[in-house]
Amino acid sequence: MAYLETLVTYGSRYLDPSEYAVRLQQVYVEHCRGLGRAVLNVKGKAFWDYQRRELAKLGLRIDYGQVLRGAFASLRANAQPLLAATKVKLALRHILSR
16 A cells, blocks of 8 residues: 555656556556455455545545456465465455445
8 A cells, every 4th residue: 555655646746647647557456456365365344444445545446356356366376276265255245245
């Protein structure tokens, strides 16, 4: 989150508009995909509320498509894919049931 906040705060000062737009998209996608690992770790409501609140301050929202991509990328890298798949399924049920 800190890197994304820093980029939003200072990026336009140091990058031209097209560079800033490209870099912001890259960092935002990386952040959302990183949240996919949080899905596997079954983070609680407070974690997800924090992510939503802080992204909203930056004018952004969680891109759940990218979160899923990150979770599935972690699944592929996980030594126990069946366990990881079960974690994703449980976490998604928890997140989407709110």
